[in-house]
Amino acid sequence: MASFGNFTHAIVRGIPASLVQEALRSSLCQVDLVKAQHQLQLHIGTLKDELGLQVVELPADESLPDCVFVEDCAVVCGDTALITRPGAPSRRKETKAMKSALQELNFKIVEMKDDTATLDGGDVLFTGREFFVGLSKRTNHRGIEILAGAFKDYPVSTLPVFEGLHLKSFCSMAGPDLIAFGSSEPAQKTLKILQQTGDHHYKTLILPDDAAANCVFMNLSGKGQVLLHCTPEEYPNSAKVFERLTDHLLFPVPNSEMSKVDGGLSCCSVLISKTGS
């Protein structure tokens, strides 16, 4: 637990031009591809240049319009990498490149082979002590059962996702034992259930905007607590909440274009700790 968030590597993937027309989305918004690529470069630059992570960059694949959202393809914890079976059939082939990258990094690979199981990494919240997994449009009970089998050292609780795409569309870790949550009614309903079912008592950081509650926390040696979060341009009220955090090194990262296809900041990387602890 002491080393929660102590990441050394990140796996990211490029944006295919096909994202603009073909990526899955819940609303009709025109994505600016050049702007999206620029925003992703800023994000990757933060991971690499500001934070010193070793970044593995997988190439974009035009036949996989959502492939930039690598988070959904794998859950990595300890020495094990679970390769998921994404809920959307159009996304299933995204896992191939992720599996190769994680094999290359010497992880013990567990594959979700059962063709009744579905799980997206965006539904998986790991607190350092336990897993919470969203039962959503994309993740089902069998997928959660397989995750629990892959990570037997940790308790796994299921949480309902009442609205939106994934559990982490409205929450994420924002610090050690600190969970960021959106303030919408469906998000707050899920938070209540988390507080009743979890093994541990967590502090909460409540954000006015659900999407802004998707942030990226790290605890890096030499840097301390680090948080990638929404910009004041996109979510002014939520950004103010982050700006009040005094223990964190804060990095506002723009994400307006990915958010048009329901992607949050956490979706664009799989973060990995190869410290051995």
Ligand SMILES: CN(C)C(=N)NCCC[C@H](N)C(=O)O
């Ligand atoms: C935490 N979130 C939201 C994610 N991990 N994934 C976002 C996937 C977005 C993609 N267009 C889709 O609909 O699959």
Ligand SMILES: [Zn+2]
């Ligand atoms: Zn819009």
